Amino acid sequence: MNASHKDQYRLEVQKWLAENIDLIEEKEPFTTLHWMPSRERENQHHLDCQLRQKKLYDAGYAGVTVPAEYGGRGGEPWMQGVFREEAAGYQVHTGFFNSIIAMTLPALLKHGTEEQKKTHIPSLISGGISWCQLFSEPGAGSDLAGLATRAELDGEEFIIHGQKVWNSAAMYADMGILLVRTNPDAHKHEGITFLLFDMKQSGVEVRPLIQAHGAGHFAEVFLDGAKCHISNVLGEIDKGWGPARAVMSNESAMIGGASGDNPQQLIELAHELGNVDEPVIRQKLAVVYTRNKLLKLMSEKISTAARKGKTPPIHPSIVKLYVANNRRLEGDLAQSLLGAAGVAVTANASKWAMELLHARYPISIGGGTDEVHRNNLGEQALGLPRDIRIDRGIPWKDIPKG
């Protein structure tokens, strides 16, 4: 790639963004809600994100590095980097579409058959089909490999019974990435199968879960005799833990990358409230600002490696923990800036501060809890003794279950 080629591409991106996408600044300040306060807003948000994903795809800015035979642009990793840089101030985020693509696409590219890639990747990256992640269960969250949803082969079809929970955007999903237990006699990590699962069939019941603050981000999913053909196994039967780990690792990196523009809004809020000159407030603003910049640098290093198909130079658990801590600091600062108005007033800034306060909890749980990521770092990066596992070497069916 020569410099003029890159410059020309950058100009093309700048022109397209300016003509097609709104600037973030054009929105009213303090309205960037992640959690929609009602089902109606959640539904509208999903539709808006789907349209935006389609718009990006049609213009060649979604699936930039995906090979053309799978519906992508077949471009170079640097093109995605340029788009990311240029799109920084624009409303290009596509909500859960962004998340599920970041989690699912690398696993499909690495483990999918030719037919699976040709069938699923174009509609995944264009947003034409909505996907969800069906991993967690009431008895298997942190200990995901303990999952109990059963799938038994009947001819060429799996018949599935069980329950999944905390499944983001499952109420909109046409397809799901589903983990099932196919061999209860094997050790727990060895009898799991990864399925590309059709959600729109009898035997699938999706019940939305409404959170305390009114948002309906998740659902629980009941599977009662649902079917899945063996051609939809990603990887091999009983060997789904490998692709599942790839999804989880990409999920952590993706959550770390979704850092948002909270420090800028906090600085604006301090200006608006006139306390930007207070030394303690200035110090706290400097901390969240600096941490946010560092997080962006770490995320960029990880996504550059991912774009080039290399192992990330930073363990994804580091960025996941870092972003969770950022959210705690940002939530605390927003509330200390506003005082009582942070919880009792319905002005935009107060609603936004409440949102920041709420956002500190899910970010420490979704994609693996802080404690689990600390275990990962201890074991995988620092070489510390492994967590105690009383189920090692025992067939899954013989592990005591609560």
Ligand SMILES: Cc1cc2nc3c(=O)[nH]c(=O)nc-3n(C[C@H](O)[C@H](O)[C@H](O)COP(=O)(O)OP(=O)(O)OC[C@H]3O[C@@H](n4cnc5c(N)ncnc54)[C@H](O)[C@@H]3O)c2cc1C
């Ligand atoms: C915003 C959000 C989105 C989500 N989206 C999805 C989704 O789309 N699909 C999906 O399948 N799931 C999703 N989840 C579920 C998420 O993956 C689980 O909540 C998470 O893995 C934790 O599992 P759990 O809730 O069962 O908690 P548990 O595993 O029961 O953990 C309870 C507590 O025990 C601690 N703990 C557990 N094991 C250990 C250990 N070995 N060492 C130290 N402490 C430990 C945990 O840190 C936690 O504090 C989402 C969750 C959130 C919050």
